[in-house]
Amino acid sequence: MYTQGLYEIIKKKRTAEDTFDITLSCKDLSELAKPGQFVHISVPGFFLRRPISICDIDRDNGTIRIVFQVKGKGTKSLSQFETGERLDLLGPLGNGFKLLDCDKKVIAVGGGIGTPPMLAIAKQYGENATAISGFRTKDLVILQDDFKAQGNKTILCTDDGTAGEKGFVTDALSRCIEKEKPDIIYACGPIVMLKAVSEIAKTNGILCQISLEERMACGVGACLGCAVKMRVNGNEFYGHVCKNGPVFYSEEVVL
Ligand SMILES: Cc1cc2nc3c(=O)[nH]c(=O)nc-3n(C[C@H](O)[C@H](O)[C@H](O)COP(=O)(O)OP(=O)(O)OC[C@H]3O[C@@H](n4cnc5c(N)ncnc54)[C@H](O)[C@@H]3O)c2cc1C
C-alpha cells in the first residue's frame, strides 16, 4: 500500500559534499513505511520521478528522512528545495528488509550513498547492530553520529584512510564475522561491494539481504526500466527492482 501527496520539508541540511539530508512531515506515509523501502519523488520539469531510500522513520512525529547525493539534473533540482516548501512523494514503495527479532545480531553494511537505508534497519536492533560504512574519503562521510545515537556499534572505513580505518567495508565485515557470526547481513551500495558482501555471506552460511539502487523509471512495475536477473530454485528469470525489490536475498539475484 502506498500514498501520494505534497509533503512539507521541515528540516534540511547539507551533510557532506553535495549531500543533503531532508526531513519531511508526512504522517500517513510514515505510518506505512518500513526500513528498506523508498519514496519516488517528482521533480518539477522532469517526467520521471527520482527514487530515494527512506533513511529514517519517526512515526511519533509523523516524519521520514531522506539523504541523497546530487548526481544529475534531477537531484540537483531536488537539492534546491528549502524548508517550508513541499515535495510530491509517492510511497512507500518496494518491499523493505526482513526484520528478525530485535535481540538478533545483525551487521548493516553501507557503501557511499548506499548508507542511508542502513540507518533505518540498524535502528530496529540498537546495540545488537553493527553498522559498517565505507566512503571514498572523509568529505563524503555521513550518518556516523546517527548510528551511534541509536545505540549501534559503528565501523567507519575510507578508501584513502582520511577518516576511520583505511580499507574496504568487506575487510571490516570479514573481521567482524570472525569475532561473532551475525544472524543476518544487510547491505546497500555499489554492485561490486554487494557482490563481495554476498560472497562473504555465502562462504560463512549467513543470511544476507541486499538493496539494489539500480536505474529506475516508473517505480511501480509498469515498465522494464529496472530489470534484474534473478535465480530462485534453479530457475532464472527477470524481476523488477521496484516491485520485487529493491531488497533481495543475496542468493536470489545474479549480479
Ligand atoms: C530504490 C532506490 C533507492 C535509492 N536511494 C537513494 C538514496 O537514498 N540516496 C541517493 O543519493 N540516491 C539514491 N538512489 C539513486 C538516485 O535515485 C539517483 O541518483 C537519481 O535518480 C539520479 O537522478 P538525477 O536526475 O540526478 O540523475 P540523471 O542521471 O540525470 O537521471 C536521469 C534518469 O536516470 C534515473 N537514474 C539515474 N541514476 C539512477 C540511479 N542510480 N538509480 C535510479 N535511477 C537513476 C533517474 O531517475 C532519471 O530517470 C536510489 C535509487 C534507487 C533505485
Ligand code: FES
Ligand atoms: S521502474 Fe518501471 S518496472 Fe521498475
